[in-house]
Amino acid sequence: MTDGWRLFKRAAEWLIEAVVRLCGWSAILFIFAIFFFIFHKTWPLFAEGFDLREFLTSARWQPTSTVHPCYGILALLVGTLAVTGLAMALAVPLGLGAAVYLSEFAGGKTKEILKIVIELLATVPSVVWGFIGYMVLGPIIIAVTGAPVGVNLLNGGIILALMSVPVIVSVGEDALKAVPDSYREAALALGASRWEIVYRVLFPAAKSGLLAAVLLGVGRAIGETMAVLMATGHAAQIPHSLLDPICTLTATIAAELGEAPRDGTHYRVLFLIGVVLFVITFIVNLTADLVVKGIRTEKE
Amino acid sequence: MRDDVPNNTPPKYLLAAETAEGAVITLGSADSWEELLDLLAGQPENDGVPPMAYRLIRTAETEAAVKKKPRREYFANFRGAGGAGREDDGTESAPWWGLDHAAANLAARRFDDLPPLAVREWIRIRHKEPFTPGALERRKRIKEAVAEYVFLAMTAALVIPIVAILAYLVVKAWPALSFSFIFQNSEDSQAGGIWAPLVGTFFLVWISLIISAPIGVLAGVYLNEYARDNWFTRLINLAVVNLAGVPSIVHALFGVGAFVLAAGMGQSLLAASCTVAIMTLPVIIASTREALAAVPMAFREACWNLGATRWQTIRTLVLPNSISGILTGVILQVSRAAGETAPILFTGAALFTSFPYHLDQPFMALSMHLYAICTQLQGVSDSVQYGTAVVLIGLVLAVNGLSIGLRVYLRSRKKW
Amino acid sequence: MTAYSIQTRDLNLWYGKFHALKDVTVNVKPGVITALIGPSGCGKTTLLRSFNRINERYPSVTTKGEIEILGKNIYDSDVSLSELRKSVGMVFQRPNPLPISVYENVIFGLRVHRRRGELHRRQLDAIVESSLRDVQLWDDVKDKLRTKATRLTLEQQQKLCIARLLPQKPRVLLMDEPCSALDGEGIERIETLIESLRHKYTILMVTHNMGQARRASHECLFMLLGRIVEHAPTLEIFLNPKEKETELYITGRYG
């Protein structure tokens, strides 16, 4: 009986380990599955001789035109880049500034509270941000600038900035916190003030971590869907001013997939945009990860 | 000797002191520069309040008038101590220490091209109290204060508008918020009543949690307890990082391709839950790993030494000791799942469906509902829209607050 | 003119509730090397760190009593910490060069304490060279001035940590076990280096190594449990200690 029991136990252990292993590998599985299923849907396009060059270089996005549908995503790409760029222009200085304040200047209770507030901000759902852009910020922009519509590049940029700030702050703060205290002490003992420590010691020491923070913010902004869908006005054009409505890659998919006839060209092209997004964010995240790894190996 | 000296009478050197009140008192005179420096070196040090400055003056014998401005200014610590042999240049940042030190340096004229003083010229040596801020230091302090306030302002610029916006939302939503708004269904979506979407969100969260929690926790266990440090593990880590970074709309496409179409689930609660589950998986994996990594290695080793297998150790020791951290991650997953819109947009959420929900039928969700009443449906009153938004935020923040509270509580009673 | 460069009177220091320094009264002379010895945890580092007030980083620290450095009470309200630390340089137990280039490490103090543009490139070069020569590091690193300082060997790093104090013309050098991270020859070279610097500075050095205290110092301060037990010329302390505890300690009976 004891032998049987032991055998059973060994088998159970083996089984459990197998399950754990499988779960461990699941992340890889899912990444491949995501890529496969999206790419799979676009495959017939290439069999039909889809013009990939036009897809990437034309600014004409007229998928529903009955006469001559055009599938150029340049305007969408520019829209994504513009709104991301604007968001980063606002979020990076503020986010890194807040990270510096939290890690080097704020003390005790203030720090705890601010960190919790920023952490909570990170969880406000994107649809709520979109709602805020649409209902609150839009009218403000109209009132201040006199623009005909309030949902535009500027609106989307501000909303996206607010959304990506928590990531930048928390990753940036981690990067600053990871700088060994002995550096601060050394600089302090040489008579440096806190500000001098920040920009003469911490910035050089933590630059890759701070870069990673920015990249993660960029990744977040590029991939954001609901907020930009609701706040940017959804007009597939290359913007010429901050007050032009724009359209992004993500918003296009979200807005048009529901209406596109299943397995038509438009439908498949939307999946192809998904592939483009997947690749872009993959590259951004990979870079951020390598940058972080870079710091870690250098530390050792 | 310069040409412009009026007559043959040798010019006179004077040593004077400036007092704190601004008076200039002559302390003595000398016939030569060297003698003057001796006089300076002989001044008493370290007794009470030193003068503000000494003046080394060369006058014409006939008149006492001197030029308004000194030819140069130096700094020295009149209290002395610690000077001898050092190479200071008498500037504010490297003052001479002690009058004899100052005199020696002036005699050697080591620090500038100082020619002998001309008639009516003079130099000033000011007292520099040790360790007190000079002009540069004072400017530095201002810079420091400015820097601190700028960083504070940057932080405030982030936090205040957002908090203000949230407060504004609540104010606008106030008229709509009521018991019946939350707990009743309206016939049309116009009048409010968000019970149906609320329940839908509840189902979505639970089903996705049931799917993602076991996979996520076990994946975290694998990564922290089983995985060796090799290329394959790095690959898994990379996959986790990237899974977290995949845009939500791409997850939606995946959900459509894999669950709705390939798996034949159709647009349904199940398909949407699966999509959200995969999307939130990295949250659980990451926080599980973190929680497990916080359990000291020594605990495990002690357990292994008793002959326990790996899994026994994990089950009886590692998991119980990290369960709270894992729970935090699970709660975080819940709050994310509750707020997501894009991934359920095409996988199962509907603008309007009938109660009750079935796994294989479309359902309503709060986030989707907010999107719909805001942009798709006409004529929904503002306060209903704001009310829905506020309930959604409140839900997510409450869940999150729970996780933060749990973490703070646990940190306060951590044993090791 | 005071004969001592560091004087403390009834200095008491607490970390929270823990009384780390008890009524410390010492007088340290300029121009000689004073060694601070005592068993682990007796407060040597703490005492050293109160002289440039760097202990105040920790919010839990409270200090009572007087410290006069070069005749100035460093707790006076007009004292600026930055100026104090410029004049009172510190070398830490573990070499801690800043994660910037060797060159920038040496002139870090100048960058902090001088106006921008006050010093020209050529002057800076000269200062870097002379500081590195002073610590006998120039020949080793003259081709590596642009590399990150954290890439140097430990001994080079520690020398660099001494070198970077020199351009600011400090008055006092505080050294907390400067050799503890080094091997035999490194220790010897750093000791020679410290000896060569002593004429220009007041040097206070913590050490655990009795041999080093004996070799490299002129006066010895023996501490025990936060108190100064004995302060005397090194030879006297080693040959003819007055206190029982000192004798026990230097003969290696405890600590």
Ligand SMILES: Nc1ncnc2c1ncn2[C@@H]1O[C@H](COP(=O)(O)OP(=O)(O)OP(=O)(O)O)[C@@H](O)[C@H]1O
């Ligand atoms: N930051 C701190 N907070 C609380 N207690 C401290 C702190 N630093 C030191 N102590 C305590 O103060 C006492 C003196 O510490 P200190 O580091 O000055 O000793 P030391 O003589 O330098 O020892 P060692 O020879 O090991 O370096 C020790 O008991 C130590 O535990």
Ligand SMILES: [Mg+2]
């Ligand atoms: Mg110590």
